[in-house]
Amino acid sequence: MSGRNSGGGGGLALAVTDLRVSYGQKRAVDGVSLEIEDGEIFGLLGPNGAGKTTTLSAIEGLLRPDSGTVVVHGVDARANPLRAKAMVGVQLQSTGFQAALTILEIVKLYAGLYGLARSRNELLEALEGVGLADEASRRFAQLSGGQQKRLSLLIATIHDPALVLLDEPTAGLDPQARRQLWNRIERIRQSGRSIMLTTHSMEEAQAVCDRVAILDHGKILAVDTPAGLIEKHRDDPRVVGVAHGQVTLDDVFIGLTGQDYRD
Amino acid sequence: MTDAAAGSRTVAAPAVGTALRALLEADLVVQLRNLRAVALSTILPLVLLFGTFAGKRAQILGDPRFKVAACMMLGMATIALLGYSMSMARDRDAGVFQRLRVTPTPPWAIMASRLAIQVLAMLVMAVVVLVAATLFENVALDAGGYVLTLFAVVFSSAMFLSIAQALVGLIRSTDTLNAVSRLAYIPLFALGLLGHTDILGTTLETIARWSPGGVVATMLGGAMSPTTWNGETWTAVLVVLAYAAVFAGAGIRWFRWTAS
Numbered sequence: 072m073s074g075r076n077s078g079g080g081g082g083l084a085l086a087v088t089d090l091r092v093s094y095g096q097k098r099a100v101d102g103v104s105l106e107i108e109d110g111e112i113f114g115l116l117g118p119n120g121a122g123k124t125t126t127l128s129a130i131e132g133l134l135r136p137d138s139g140t141v142v143v144h145g146v147d148a149r150a151n152p153l154r155a156k157a158m159v160g161v162q163l164q165s166t167g168f169q170a171a172l173t174i175l176e177i178v179k180l181y182a183g184l185y186g187l188a189r190s191r192n193e194l195l196e197a198l199e200g201v202g203l204a205d206e207a208s209r210r211f212a213q214l215s216g217g218q219q220k221r222l223s224l225l226i227a228t229i230h231d232p233a234l235v236l237l238d239e240p241t242a243g244l245d246p247q248a249r250r251q252l253w254n255r256i257e258r259i260r261q262s263g264r265s266i267m268l269t270t271h272s273m274e275e276a277q278a279v280c281d282r283v284a285i286l287d288h289g290k291i292l293a294v295d296t297p298a299g300l301i302e303k304h305r306d307d308p309r310v311v312g313v314a315h316g317q318v319t320l321d322d323v324f325i326g327l328t329g330q331d332y333r334d
Numbered sequence: 335m336t337d338a339a340a341g342s343r344t345v346a347a348p349a350v351g352t353a354l355r356a357l358l359e360a361d362l363v364v365q366l367r368n369l370r371a372v373a374l375s376t377i378l379p380l381v382l383l384f385g386t387f388a389g390k391r392a393q394i395l396g397d398p399r400f401k402v403a404a405c406m407m408l409g410m411a412t413i414a415l416l417g418y419s420m421s422m423a424r425d426r427d428a429g430v431f432q433r434l435r436v437t438p439t440p441p442w443a444i445m446a447s448r449l450a451i452q453v454l455a456m457l458v459m460a461v462v463v464l465v466a467a468t469l470f471e472n473v474a475l476d477a478g479g480y481v482l483t484l485f486a487v488v489f490s491s492a493m494f495l496s497i498a499q500a501l502v503g504l505i506r507s508t509d510t511l512n513a514v515s516r517l518a519y520i521p522l523f524a525l526g527l528l529g530h531t532d533i534l535g536t537t538l539e540t541i542a543r544w545s546p547g548g549v550v551a552t553m554l555g556g557a558m559s560p561t562t563w564n565g566e567t568w569t570a571v572l573v574v575l576a577y578a579a580v581f582a583g584a585g586i587r588w589f590r591w592t593a594s
Binding site: 186 | 346347348349352353355356357359360363364367368424425428429430432433434435436437438439440591
């Protein structure tokens with residue numbers, strides 16, 4: 072991790088311990104603990120309302136947790152929020168930028184917020200890297216969904232963070248755009264960064280993630296590699312009961328979280 | 335940037351000054367691109383200026399300084415209540431603030447940048463009104479008067495922006511905020527305008543004079559003629575600051591970065 076925006080915590084990109092977040096009387100995250108290693112892609116799976124986005128929001132510093140610790144590369148994110156944020160890149164589930172700014176101006180703004188002075192050519196080169204150089208003078212709202220996601224991912228990684236948090240990065244994308252984004256996520260990992268993402272897609276979890284956690288009602292039900300989860304729960308009656316033939320990650324997910332509708 | 339060429343190599347959060355400069359630049363571009371708002375906040379005071387100095391109305395509204403002060407007040411109220419509050423609400427709805435908050439930028443810097451650009455817009459509007467008043471209506475001030483007036487505009491902008499901030503803090507729905515801002519805009523300006531006339535009765539005139547608009551008119555009127563600055567003007571300055579503190583307190587206490 073030398074040279075990267077990392078605190079040099081030594082092996083662990085993120086350590087979350089006993090995280091609890093409430094909305095009024097409702098406990099949205101209930102004692103979540105997890106660790107993400109350097110260079111790892113970690114997936115957070117869960118039905119709607121399970122607490123995935125709330126967990127990410129607490130890690131990102133958008134929400135103040137009731138209790139628990141968040142440590143990014145050895146830096147306590149609650150005690151040193153700005154320093155922790157400098158090491159983290161974030162793609163929110165729904166991203167908004169100032170409507171009047173062009174794509175080039177948006178990238179320049181966010182580079183500046185991370186203390187990076189970039190020339191116009193350098194900014195265009197960055198946009199070229201995600202296939203958006205021709206859109207530099209357009210507004211965010213004028214981009215397609217896939218282009219918006221690519222821009223969001225560029226901004227999330229513009230400061231070369233040690234840890235990248237992606238909240239449903241491929242939601243709403245067509246198969247081509249989704250596949251391209253998977254490739255980009257893999258390239259981010261190959262450059263040494265750690266990634267934590269949330270997704271509803273078991274296909275995505277299996278294709279992209281080294282390890283996944285299944286979250287429901289604010290609690291982590293299981294953590295393992297996708298193959299490990301299948302192996303571990305192959306004979307679980309809850310999983311066998313919903314499987315159609317060979318047990319899949321989807322069956323494990325449904326078996327552990329149930330078949331009822333969620334919010 | 336590209337993966338290979340990416341980013342800085344520091345661990346510490348970037349200097350606040352660097353982030354603030356980036357925000358100010360972006361917010362200034364946004365302000366300048368919003369031509370309709372810029373035009374509205376400058377043209378309305380000029381229309382009022384030429385309207386109040388024309389014909390019989392010139393006598394009804396009394397002291398020329400207060401007419402010019404009322405024009406500047408109209409511009410400031412327009413920028414704060416119809417411009418700032420709505421842009422804050424729209425950006426809050428769009429998730430702009432949430433995106434900014436996940437960067438290593440202190441929240442106060444995000445707000446300070448926005449407010450600084452609004453104060454700048456108010457100063458530009460005030461200069462335009464003062465120049466127009468000097469050139470076309472013969473309301474000339476001495477050098478000290480111009481300087482003092484611009485300081486008074488900065489103080490007044492704090493009050494108007496804090497009122498707008500309080501509205502954004504207390505009202506989460508953009509549609510409701512739009513309606514309430516327009517409703518608040520009229521009495522805020524009208525009381526300031528009428529507080530220095532003999533049109534209202536004694537009680538109403540007293541209320542109008544000490545309303546937010548009224549004290550701003552008193553302060554601006556005093557600043558435009560430093561030789562007439564007196565105890566009432568000082569009191570008006572203190573009341574302006576008190577209004578600003580109260581509304582800013584409400585605006586900060588109840589402001590939420592998200593609409594939901």
